[in-house]
């Protein structure tokens with residue numbers, strides 16, 4: 001019997017058992033329905049004990065304090081330069097017109113007029129809308145945090161590359177780190193550092209390091225052997241090889257890492273408003289809490305513009321291929337752009353000196369579109385109110401509440417068996433063990449019911465996202481031009497900090513469960529659309545031609561050739577989709593949910609490290625389990641298709 | 644035909660001139676195995692030559708080779724026969740699995756990191772099959788790279804790099820990046836880089852493969868000129884037999900990691916050690932390779948008439964061969980001393996391509 005058939009048989013048996021247990025719930029002993037108290041392990045207390053040991057007895061506090069003092073000093077420098085906080089070097093604030101000109105020139109140098117217009121325009125918009133100070137508060141943190149993360153990530157990446165042993169230890173740590181929700185990072189930082197910009201910067205640094213490590217490792221491993229050999233034959237020492245051959249050759253990957261660091265920084269800095277980080281995020285949080293839609297849309301646009309600008313600038317830098325400069329005898333000829341930039345800066349400073357408007361736009365002078373937006377939105381919302389109200393009613397009574405009740409009703413032992421069945425069918429005994437281990441730990445943590453609510457929100461949202469995303473992806477993939485456009489939109493949407501997605505849903509659905517689900521659905525649909533298009537477009541044309549020649553209709557080709565071939569890629573999208581929804585569910589807790597996210601917020605406000613870490617890990621385990629299953633499945637499909 | 648052993652007498656005299664022989668690189672029983680556990684696999688092979696591979700690739704097998712100072716050794720063989728790997732063993736770019744490689748009397752396996760770096764900085768240059776250029780550096784910086792590693796200051800190293808670029812005909816491209824050059828131009832950058840340090844030992848892995856025939860010819864001429872000028876030891880890999888004949892003092896032919904024959908070009912053509920070598924040289928016009936000296940036999944009788952120079956190829960002698968009527972023609976070395984006689988019939992057979 002082939003192993004897969006065998007695995008399927010065991011899977012079916014486990015499934016049948018799970019169904020029996022669920023059906024016979026009334027007959028089950030209570031210990032199999034909810035995890036009994038004696039089974040629940042005090043993980044939180046252990047973690048707290050370990051934490052306090054680190055904090056007090058190992059003197060880690062001193063180390064973190066020293067580190068945070070350095071960060072604090074740098075923060076005050078950027079704060080002075082960008083928005084004129086009265087600290088050393090007391091030069092600032094740099095007039096906004098100079099910052100805008102700098103962004104403009106950077107865009108032009110990296111990619112040309114269009115990027116220049118985007119980058120320059122973003123800063124002009126920020127200034128004219130009177131959001132300069134908030135935006136600069138946000139930017140000043142990114143300016144400090146990103147270089148720290150890049151340096152830390154580069155160093156750790158090089159170490160991991162040098163020592164396979166370290167790499168092996170680091171890999172699972174990175175896996176967990178990248179599936180921990182944002183809030184799980186905040187709680188320990190609050191314990192060590194407290195709240196405020198300093199803590200915000202540090203949590204941002206920690207949060208954005210992992211992708212840099214990954215990209216550094218990847219880049220270093222991809223350097224062609226012959227280039228290294230050429231370096232060796234040139235008599236390079238190890239250090240010279242690393243700094244002058246390997247790292248420069250891995251430039252593109254490393255800079256993609258920098259791009260990811262910057263985007264992670266932005267996402268985290270906005271969320272760090274929950275721990276008292278001033279800036280755009282805090283403003284947005286306040287406005288959303290008081291349901292000022294027009295003003296929060298303004299801030300949202302700013303955040304989106306900033307995200308797109310930072311992303312495009314850093315990506316252009318990463319993907320720029322070296323190009324020879326026309327030899328020019330004059331220094332001026334060789335440094336034309338530099339000279340123009342300096343001239344613009346001087347011009348800007350002079351202008352700002354005489355016309356204060358160009359130094360800082362006062363609140364009174366600021367433009368605002370909040371009024372019209374509010375009016376427009378009011379009209380729009382009133383117009384579609386019947387639809388949203390019906391949708392809300394329908395979703396809540398017919399989808400959300402029944403599903404939630406069903407999830408909560410399931411005996412935990414049946415859930416574990418069910419997962420074992422799925423795991424076994426996909427990846428045999430190992431996958432079954434992995435699934436049971438992850439969810440078993442969640443059961444042991446004592447947060448079973450809360451976890452089930454999170455799972456229910458995620459499953460419902462991902463299913464709805466798939467219902468929307470799959471047809472959209474299939475439709476977009478029909479024409480190359482359309483596919484390209486939709487992909488561009490998806491790429492852009494993925495650069496937005498997750499917090500942004502809350503604005504439209506609160507606008508439409510108010511503060512309710514439906515709003516949470518809607519936010520998660522939108523956020524989770526993006527990767528599904530994206531990978532569906534990518535999967536469908538990368539099906540080899542010979543296969544489609546072969547299907548055409550066999551007289552298949554377009555629908556038959558889609559169902560029997562294109563979708564099966566695209567499935568492995570689409571599964572990657574599903575994987576990302578689940579990850580994204582987990583993150584989003586936790587963030588959406590601030591709208592009001594009853595899941596792990598809400599407990600996490602409570603842990604944050606009471607600075608309960610142990611509880612926070614346990615909850616964070618519970619979320620991470622859900623993500624890791626899904627990742628394991630989907631990766632296994634996708635690998636199996638790929639093997640079956642001979643890809 | 645005479646017994647091969649007989650022919651070996653006093654053979655390469657015309658080739659080596661009056662050079663003092665000195666071995667620069669010597670390989671003893673060198674093996675290189677790629678795979679999960681090469682050392683164990685080698686030990687297994689010693690006991691049982693038929694041992695299963697288990698994912699191992701035997702790239703170089705039991706190679707014995709001595710390369711003399713100023714010699715030009717051409718390595719040939721089918722794709723995957725281990726040529727590049729052999730050259731990497733000689734420069735310790737790969738660690739050998741078994742045997743010893745000695746460079747100028749020193750076993751390179753025993754060199755420390757610093758010693759190895761020093762050896763490469765002072766003595767060795769290499770041109771890579773895939774060029775191995777640093778993508779983020781300009782052409783000029785690529786060529787100056789080995790000098791930079793040695794710690795030379797900017798001005799001297801750029802001056803030297805410019806000279807090298809002129810030599811390979813790339814002036815005006817100093818500021819370009821490798822990706823902006825054609826394959827042939829990139830290859831020439833690689834050649835210039837390997838020459839920048841004036842290496843004594845020069846490894847070239849298919850250095851002219853990407854060049855067009857005209858430039859290739861030019862580079863070969865330039866190459867011969869340089870070699871004559873600088874007395875470098877050269878190990879040269881090529882797939883092109885004509886090129887090998889033009890350049891080589893000796894040719895080593897590899898098959899499945901073994902050197903099946905290593906000899907002068909005319910001996911390889913005249914006396915292939917195996918069928919494989921014979922097939923390798925089947926297409927060659929032997930008259931262009933074989934020189935009078937290599938067809939010499941001891942004279943039974945005193946020589947009659949004018950002697951021919953041993954270094955001339957049969958092709959060069961074609962007209963004289965047809966015109967002459969002597970049965971055995973005396974052959975003289977560079978000093979003018981008669982070293983033996985050439986059987987005219989045998990030489991005509993070579994000229995007409997009749998198998999001996």
Ligand SMILES: Nc1ncnc2c1ncn2[C@@H]1O[C@H](COP(=O)(O)OP(=O)(O)OP(=O)(O)O)[C@@H](O)[C@H]1O
Pocket residue numbers: 677678700701702720721722723724725726727728729772
């Ligand atoms: N780093 C490596 N790891 C594993 N196997 C290798 C490695 N390098 C070479 N080999 C194997 O060793 C054998 C010899 O390779 P080598 O590159 O020396 O061939 P070659 O004679 O230079 O061929 P070509 O003419 O195509 O350049 C090949 O079978 C190759 O697959």
Ligand SMILES: [Mg+2]
Pocket residue numbers: 726727728772848
């Ligand atoms: Mg090769």
